[in-house]
Amino acid sequence: MSDTEMTDAISSAAKGKGKAIEVDETLPWVEKYRPVTLEDVVSHKDIVSTIDKFIEKNRLPHLLFYGPPGTGKTSTILAVARRIYGAANYKKQILELNASDDRGIDVVREQIKQFAETRTLFAKGYKLIILDEADMMTQQAQAALRRVIEQYTKNVRFCIICNYVNKIAPAIQSRCTRFRFSPLPIVEVEKRLDGVIAAEGVKLTQDGKEALLKLSRGDMRRALNVLQACHAAYDLTSETEIYNCTGNPHPKDIEVICNSMLSDEFTTAYSLITKMKTERGLALQDLIQGAFEYVETIELKPHARIYLVDYLATTEYRLSTGASEKLQLSALLGAFKNAVELSAK
Numbered sequence: 001m002s003d004t005e006m007t008d009a010i011s012s013a014a015k016g017k018g019k020a021i022e023v024d025e026t027l028p029w030v031e032k033y034r035p036v037t038l039e040d041v042v043s044h045k046d047i048v049s050t051i052d053k054f055i056e057k058n059r060l061p062h063l064l065f066y067g068p069p070g071t072g073k074t075s076t077i078l079a080v081a082r083r084i085y086g087a088a089n090y091k092k093q094i095l096e097l098n099a100s101d102d103r104g105i106d107v108v109r110e111q112i113k114q115f116a117e118t119r120t121l122f123a124k125g126y127k128l129i130i131l132d133e134a135d136m137m138t139q140q141a142q143a144a145l146r147r148v149i150e151q152y153t154k155n156v157r158f159c160i161i162c163n164y165v166n167k168i169a170p171a172i173q174s175r176c177t178r179f180r181f182s183p184l185p186i187v188e189v190e191k192r193l194d195g196v197i198a199a200e201g202v203k204l205t206q207d208g209k210e211a212l213l214k215l216s217r218g219d220m221r222r223a224l225n226v227l228q229a230c231h232a233a234y235d236l237t238s239e240t241e242i243y244n245c246t247g248n249p250h251p252k253d254i255e256v257i258c259n260s261m262l263s264d265e266f267t268t269a270y271s272l273i274t275k276m277k278t279e280r281g282l283a284l285q286d287l288i289q290g291a292f293e294y295v296e297t298i299e300l301k302p303h304a305r306i307y308l309v310d311y312l313a314t315t316e317y318r319l320s321t322g323a324s325e326k327l328q329l330s331a332l333l334g335a336f337k338n339a340v341e342l343s344a345k
Contacts, residue, residue, distance in 0.1 A: 029224045033196055035075045038083060042220060043188045044072060047179045051076070055083060058125075062149060062158045064173060066165040067181030070219030076181075077130055077159045084128070096130040103137050108144040116152035127156045134160045135167035142169040149175050183218025193223060202231045207239040215246055249282050254290035258298075261336035269333055284325045288316050288332075304343035311335040 035041045038048045054060045060080075065073040081090040095115045097103055112129060119127075131137070137145070146169065149158055160176060162168055190213055197204055204212075204227070216223035230237040230245045243250045253276060260269040276282065292312050295305065315328050315335075 029196060029200070029228045030221050033192070033224065035072070035079055036082065036087075038076070038079045041072050041076050041079060042192050043184050044076070044181060047181070048076070050179075051080060055080065060084075060126075060157050062153075062176040063160070064165070064168065064176035064178045065159065065161045065181060066163065066168075066178070068183055068219065069163060070216075070221030070223075071181040071184055072220065073161045073181050074130075074132055077128075077161065080159075081128055081130075084125070094128040094130060096132065098132045103131070103141055105138065105140045105144050108141050108148060112145070113148055113152075116148055116156045119155055126154070128159065129156050130159045130161065132161045133163070135162035135164045139169065142172055146171045146175070184220055185218070186213050186216075189213060189216055189218065189220055189223055192220065193227065196224065196227065200231065202227065203236045204230075205236065205238040208237045208242050211239040211242040215242065215248060247281070247286075249280065249286050249290050251290070251294075253280060253282070254287065254294050257287060258291055258294045258336075261333055262298075262340055266333060266337065270330065273329065273333075284329055284332075285316065285319055288312050288319075300339065301343045301345075304339045307342055308335060308339040311339075 038052060041048055051060075051063075063077070065077065067073060078090075081094050084090070085093045095112070097107070097112075101107070115127065115129060131145075134142075149172065158176070160168065160172065165173065165178070165180075190209070193209070193212070196202070208230075212223060212226060215226065226242065226246055227237075230241050233245060234241045240250065257273055257276060260272050264272070273287075277284075277287075292309065295308055295312070300308070311332070312335075315332050318328055319325065
């Protein structure tokens with residue numbers, strides 16, 4: 001996307017939100033560069049084209065969007081709302097509730113029901129209710145919602161958005177058309193980032209960009225937030241600045257730690273890791289994630305690799321239940337020594 005196109009997109013976004021054409025420079029980049037139309041939505045072309053056909057035929061069903069954060073679920077439904085109701089009036093026709101709002105059974109019975117049963121004067125068609133992060137709703141609220149969806153289909157369409165579809169009641173799932181938003185391909189994230197980098201004049205090195213794309217893991221929101229934070233903190237953003245800003249351990253540190261665990265004597269390796277953890281402010285949880293990626297790149301016999309990966313998973317689980325970092329680090333060191341012995345056999 002060129003600078004001109006990016007500026008046009010921002011201007012249209014500002015217009016769509018009922019603001020002046022001038023762009024609010026204080027906005028976080030996540031909001032500033034949020035897609036305005038369905039064509040702006042990154043990736044998910046199949047989903048967008050299907051919804052497009054629903055709108056054209058005026059047969060929009062109840063929708064259920066699910067998938068990891070930062071993949072465009074909320075942006076897509078807001079673009080749908082702009083398409084149906086127009087950029088100027090869409091906010092009057094939608095009710096958007098997020099996890100930050102109280103969404104117990106009373107809200108479903110009162111606020112949602114009241115919005116659903118009333119029709120806008122002189123307006124044709126249906127209104128739209130967006131329930132973001134719906135997997136946080138209680139089972140009682142979901143049971144009440146099921147009845148509201150059934151009763152008021154003439155007046156409204158529901159769009160239910162969540163990260164984990166298994167937390168949504170099967171009765172609600174069966175009443176909606178489901179769309180899974182998978183993590184965004186790195187190529188698509190890079191395209192959008194290039195547009196933002198050009199528009200904002202970010203000085204980003206090639207290794208910095210690669211680190212940013214790797215850490216984003218297909219999450220556009222995370223990529224833009226990290227980029228904005230680094231741009232604010234540093235004049236030139238390289239790989240080191242990206243890792244410092246996110247608090248993730250640098251790959252070179254992971255390499256030093258893993259090699260020490262594999263080859264050094266137990267006490268030497270333990271002292272080195274403890275020292276690096278203190279100096280760099282690293283958590284064992286982060287080291288496990290990095291060690292898992294590094295283990296994939298080194299030569300180990302299959303049974304030794306399986307043993308090590310299994311032990312990394314067990315250690316991560318123990319840490320998540322409140323186990324001692326000191327004990328788990330010692331156990332992990334022992335596991336690496338065992339893996340070396342298994343590989344030698």
